[in-house]
Amino acid sequence: MTDPSQQSAPLTLAVDAMGGDNGPAVVVDGAAQAATGGLSARFIFFGDAAALGPLVAERAVLKGAEVRHAEGVVAMTDKPSQVLRRGRDTSMWAAVGAVRDGDAQAVVSCGNTGALMAVSRSQLRTIEGVDRPAITALWPTPRGRTVVLDVGANVEATEAELVQYAIMGEAFFRALTGKEKPTVGLLNVGAEELKGHELIRSAARVLREADPEMAFHGFVEGDDISKGTVDVVVTDGFTGNVALKTAEGAARLVASWLKEALTASLITRAGALLLRRQLVRLKERMDPSSANGGVFLGLNGLVVKSHGGADANGVKSAIEMAANLARRPFRDEVAETIARVGRRAQSVDRRGDADGEVKAAAV
Amino acid sequence: MTDPSQQSAPLTLAVDAMGGDNGPAVVVDGAAQAATGGLSARFIFFGDAAALGPLVAERAVLKGAEVRHAEGVVAMTDKPSQVLRRGRDTSMWAAVGAVRDGDAQAVVSCGNTGALMAVSRSQLRTIEGVDRPAITALWPTPRGRTVVLDVGANVEATEAELVQYAIMGEAFFRALTGKEKPTVGLLNVGAEELKGHELIRSAARVLREADPEMAFHGFVEGDDISKGTVDVVVTDGFTGNVALKTAEGAARLVASWLKEALTASLITRAGALLLRRQLVRLKERMDPSSANGGVFLGLNGLVVKSHGGADANGVKSAIEMAANLARRPFRDEVAETIARVGRRAQSVDRRGDADGEVKAAAV
Numbered sequence: 001m002t003d004p005s006q007q008s009a010p011l012t013l014a015v016d017a018m019g020g021d022n023g024p025a026v027v028v029d030g031a032a033q034a035a036t037g038g039l040s041a042r043f044i045f046f047g048d049a050a051a052l053g054p055l056v057a058e059r060a061v062l063k064g065a066e067v068r069h070a071e072g073v074v075a076m077t078d079k080p081s082q083v084l085r086r087g088r089d090t091s092m093w094a095a096v097g098a099v100r101d102g103d104a105q106a107v108v109s110c111g112n113t114g115a116l117m118a119v120s121r122s123q124l125r126t127i128e129g130v131d132r133p134a135i136t137a138l139w140p141t142p143r144g145r146t147v148v149l150d151v152g153a154n155v156e157a158t159e160a161e162l163v164q165y166a167i168m169g170e171a172f173f174r175a176l177t178g179k180e181k182p183t184v185g186l187l188n189v190g191a192e193e194l195k196g197h198e199l200i201r202s203a204a205r206v207l208r209e210a211d212p213e214m215a216f217h218g219f220v221e222g223d224d225i226s227k228g229t230v231d232v233v234v235t236d237g238f239t240g241n242v243a244l245k246t247a248e249g250a251a252r253l254v255a256s257w258l259k260e261a262l263t264a265s266l267i268t269r270a271g272a273l274l275l276r277r278q279l280v281r282l283k284e285r286m287d288p289s290s291a292n293g294g295v296f297l298g299l300n301g302l303v304v305k306s307h308g309g310a311d312a313n314g315v316k317s318a319i320e321m322a323a324n325l326a327r328r329p330f331r332d333e334v335a336e337t338i339a340r341v342g343r344r345a346q347s348v349d350r351r352g353d354a355d356g357e358v359k360a361a362a363v
Numbered sequence: 364m365t366d367p368s369q370q371s372a373p374l375t376l377a378v379d380a381m382g383g384d385n386g387p388a389v390v391v392d393g394a395a396q397a398a399t400g401g402l403s404a405r406f407i408f409f410g411d412a413a414a415l416g417p418l419v420a421e422r423a424v425l426k427g428a429e430v431r432h433a434e435g436v437v438a439m440t441d442k443p444s445q446v447l448r449r450g451r452d453t454s455m456w457a458a459v460g461a462v463r464d465g466d467a468q469a470v471v472s473c474g475n476t477g478a479l480m481a482v483s484r485s486q487l488r489t490i491e492g493v494d495r496p497a498i499t500a501l502w503p504t505p506r507g508r509t510v511v512l513d514v515g516a517n518v519e520a521t522e523a524e525l526v527q528y529a530i531m532g533e534a535f536f537r538a539l540t541g542k543e544k545p546t547v548g549l550l551n552v553g554a555e556e557l558k559g560h561e562l563i564r565s566a567a568r569v570l571r572e573a574d575p576e577m578a579f580h581g582f583v584e585g586d587d588i589s590k591g592t593v594d595v596v597v598t599d600g601f602t603g604n605v606a607l608k609t610a611e612g613a614a615r616l617v618a619s620w621l622k623e624a625l626t627a628s629l630i631t632r633a634g635a636l637l638l639r640r641q642l643v644r645l646k647e648r649m650d651p652s653s654a655n656g657g658v659f660l661g662l663n664g665l666v667v668k669s670h671g672g673a674d675a676n677g678v679k680s681a682i683e684m685a686a687n688l689a690r691r692p693f694r695d696e697v698a699e700t701i702a703r704v705g706r707r708a709q710s711v712d713r714r715g716d717a718d719g720e721v722k723a724a725a726v
Contacts, residue, residue, distance in 0.1 A: 272638070
């Protein structure tokens with residue numbers, strides 16, 4: 001739990017090489033691709049040494065990487081509670097432990113999300129003032145990327161947790177892009193008849209009053225995510241998870257229609273040929289692996305979840321994101337803002353009690 | 364509140380011609396297009412007679428249509444409570460009143476959704492056993508259409524309301540398509556670490572035990588909507604509204620990328636020319652107006668909300684849907700199923716209380 005920002009390079013990344021859908025070779029390949037792409041970091045791979053040793057050795061660009069043997073593997077079907085009780089011999093446990101012990105500044109895993117969250121919370125603990133960690137997603141927009149959180153760490157969020165998500169998301173976006181004042185919106189339904197849950201309205205009021213430094217935009221609606229209306233969209237894990245998967249489904253449907261259109265006849269195939277280069281670019285833009293890597297925010301250590309089905313390119317994206325974030329003073333910034341806003345939120349509370357408008361929002 | 368199924372034709376439709384973003388001409392045009400397309404129904408248009416009279420008179424296909432003057436118009440910014448108090452002179456109020464009075468078998472309006480819901484509840488009342496009405500959306504899939512509800516009538520839903528939505532959605536899909544046993548799913552998050560809200564799990568149990576006639580699929584995830592995994596997707600109005608708008612946003616982003624690809628250069632423009640016919644078809648498939656028409660389920664009368672910004676083609680879709688549903692014994696089916704399932708749900712409750720597993724779920 002050292003602060004990576006206060007260290008000079010070199011950076012060390014812990015990589016859980018087991019537990020993904022595509023086996024350890026894809027994970028090692030992703031690391032090799034990141035290294036080839038110029039990433040200056042040392043890797044520690046965790047998993048079956050007999051399998052990993054040769055995979056690492058045969059990739060010259062991974063020279064200097066270490067393999068640490070772990071007997072157990074967390075399966076996608078393992079329950080988090082099982083892993084907490086009986087998973088201390090797994091590659092996931094050991095990889096997260098390397099961050100706890102200061103051997104690495106971040107960990108990347110393609111394994112079971114629920115287990116990774118449980119193992120991370122157990123070993124790294126949450127930042128003081130953070131009730132529960134959240135998971136981020138990067139969402140493509142015409143302007144770049146929007147961060148959405150929480151996309152599935154917690155089914156429900158209290159008002160205080162939404163405020164914490166906003167603070168963590170803002171710091172995350174800043175660390176990722178360097179933008180000094182990321183804009184933040186709370187996901188809501190905007191139709192006149194629906195003014196949203198009471199707790200969302202209270203969270204908005206606390207953010208507006210207790211964190212005046214934040215560029216808080218107010219409410220956004222579902223279609224604002226893909227528009228890029230704000231840099232950070234805050235919501236509970238149920239809504240965020242449904243929104244993410246629904247959008248993926250809609251994009252896939254449009255892609256399947258487009259494929260039908262392109263392959264309908266000889267003439268359309270000729271047209272597709274003329275569009276070839278642009279269609280490759282379109283496919284890349286729609287490729288979720290370019291935005292792979294859900295970051296667990298709110299922990300005393302950096303944990304990046306790569307999609308279980310990620311290919312080497314997806315693993316590379318997750319590793320690059322981990323390295324990018326590990327070099328920023330991200331954790332301390334969150335801790336300071338949470339503490340500052342928490343104090344102010346209590347005074348918003350007191351005034352709220354007095355005029356009967358604002359509900360409790362202890363951060 | 365006569366039962367349209369027990370009447371022989373002709374069908375009469377009440378059309379609120381005011382309050383849409385594009386004015387009354389578009390609404391009258393939509394009705395004319397439906398009539399030209401073979402719809403056999405009589406129209407009663409509600410609104411400013413001075414404007415509507417000539418619009419209706421100049422369209423020969425609308426011969427026999429009636430215009431009823433209403434002085435007031437509900438604006439998009441009017442609050443539902445205002446309209447309830449002071450909106451009795453509006454075209455919306457009068458059009459819904461025509462269904463209440465048995466002058467028409469359904470009403471179509473492009474106006475303010477919240478006001479239309481309030482006016483409809485006030486005049487038509489909910490079906491016995493239905494706590495609150497829900498709003499449907501039709502969602503394109505590779506297999507046809509999936510119905511999603513609620514997409515915004517109510518921000519939150521109790522367990523009993525989710526059960527009612529499932530019953531109403533099933534009957535709606537049957538009325539719309541003739542499919543005897545529509546499949547029904549409850550929207551949830553499926554990741555291992557997230558087992559969804561307690562109330563969704565209880566609603567699933569009640570549906571499974573108390574309505575064995577229903578083809579209940581269990582839980583579905585966000586991407587299942589566009590896949591067409593089930594015919595009817597049930598969720599609360601907050602999640603449904605976010606999912607709908609998020610998917611629209613994602614589809615629009617992909618469409619904008621595709622447009623960029625097609626217009627990038629002279630060569631890609633030539634390619635686009637070869638794809639012309641298929642691209643028109645793709646555009647039609649992505650056109651939300653073909654699925655226009657949100658139906659208010661759970662009322663003693665049929666109310667169809669057309670999108671405020673709908674063009675004539677969109678209004679036509681909404682009118683056709685209204686006519687299609689008005690000819691089916693839809694309301695009675697919902698009332699009977701709600702009563703039957705309600706009795707059984709109480710016995711699920713009692714057993715639940717006994718074994719401590721199932722929570723209260725009075726339908």
